[in-house]
Amino acid sequence: MKIAMERILQWQLMPRLMMLAVTILTYQSVHWFMGLAEPTTQQAGLVSVCMGALTGCFAVWLGNEKTDRSVK
Numbered sequence: 001m002k003i004a005m006e007r008i009l010q011w012q013l014m015p016r017l018m019m020l021a022v023t024i025l026t027y028q029s030v031h032w033f034m035g036l037a038e039p040t041t042q043q044a045g046l047v048s049v050c051m052g053a054l055t056g057c058f059a060v061w062l063g064n065e066k067t068d069r070s071v072k
Contacts, residue, residue, distance in 0.1 A: 015064070019058070029046065030051070
């Protein structure tokens with residue numbers, strides 16, 4: 001079990017899966033928004049927050065990847 005956990009941590013599966021999930025959910029929300037006939041400001045705000053969250057996640061992920069590689 002210890003070897004399996006070390007491999008999971010080494011391959012960084014959780015951060016990659018979380019980034020994939022955020023990307024898919026943001027894509028789905030944008031796709032939903034573009035399909036609306038008359039979107040409201042609340043719906044536009046929701047999509048704006050989703051895009052901001054994706055941008056923040058992506059920036060943190062890239063910053064973390066950069067620091068991880070320089071340590072090794």
